[in-house]
Amino acid sequence: MIKIKNLSKNYVVKQGIIKAIDGLNLEIEAGEIFGMIGPSGAGKSTLIRMLNLLEQPSSGSININGTDLTELSSSNLRAARQKIGMIFQHFNLLTSRTVLKNVEFPLEIAGVKKNKRRKKAKKLLALVGLADRLDHYPAQLSGGQKQRVGIARALANEPDVLLSDEATSSLDPESTKATLELLAKIRDEMNLTIILITHEMEVIKEVCDRVGVLESGKIIESGSILDIFANPQKDLTKKFISSVIDFELPQRIIKYLHQKRPGKLIRISFLGEKTHAPYISDLVKHYSVDANILYGNIDEIQAVPFGTLILDLEGKLTKIEASIDYLRSQDLRVEVLEDV
């Protein structure tokens, strides 16, 4: 388990002090894939560099499996760092070494004997699907393959934690998907805890269990992927979500809202099995309310259906209100859009 308490990082510059990370608290369970998303300058890189103490915090603590990294002597910190793997946006492979020798590198540093490290590196390269590329050089590989070498190298010392710093940001969508699938597979097989930093919500949606939204060095919102997608609170979170699913109201509907008309316009968000239930026919049958579907979409978040429906409800106001209460009683999220 990772426990981050009151973590801050200040950079002193000519113009004053930049609070890159500002009193951040976070707990991440073992075996979890935690995504941290934020705009440029939010503090993502600073945070991830502090998690293995490549960057010294100004204050606060980082506790991994019971050990506070900020209190370790430099030799103990070196040992602790071996249990924290890291992968990077630009892969950071050694260009003059073969794929096999790149993966052997951290084992060499850890003093592992040649036969043993060779065997281990081959096993890891088989795990990431590169058993046939051992003698290739990084320049002979695609971006996705380079990142797989990076992942194999990061796993060499059998880490408990894997830090991913924008690891898919330089990859095309197909390689991104394959890399994320690989991360999920190694998490399952090795019970790794993965902290994944990104500015792309698609990445979070694809693979993370939970997400934290970072803005100006603070986590402004966090929760399970399904909760955050179904019920985002902050504007920044909504903005990230709308980059992957239709979250904002279409212009056509905003115009419609400005026209005077009877009835109420509502937005229903569905999650999981609820997408299959016959709620609309219930409104018509039991509440004598007409439901005109103006807009709808169904997406999937990690194989769970997630949908939005915008309905124009017409009928007696008391009946409309009762029908909204009914929908809410079914654990659906219902927003009345009248004042949008």
Ligand SMILES: Nc1ncnc2c1ncn2[C@@H]1O[C@H](COP(=O)(O)OP(=O)(O)OP(=O)(O)O)[C@@H](O)[C@H]1O
């Ligand atoms: N070494 C440094 N010296 C001074 N200021 C820094 C330093 N590193 C980062 N900063 C500042 O700290 C803030 C957070 O930067 P950081 O690189 O962590 O953000 P980020 O979320 O990773 O951004 P990006 O997505 O653009 O990489 C920014 O205002 C940045 O200018």
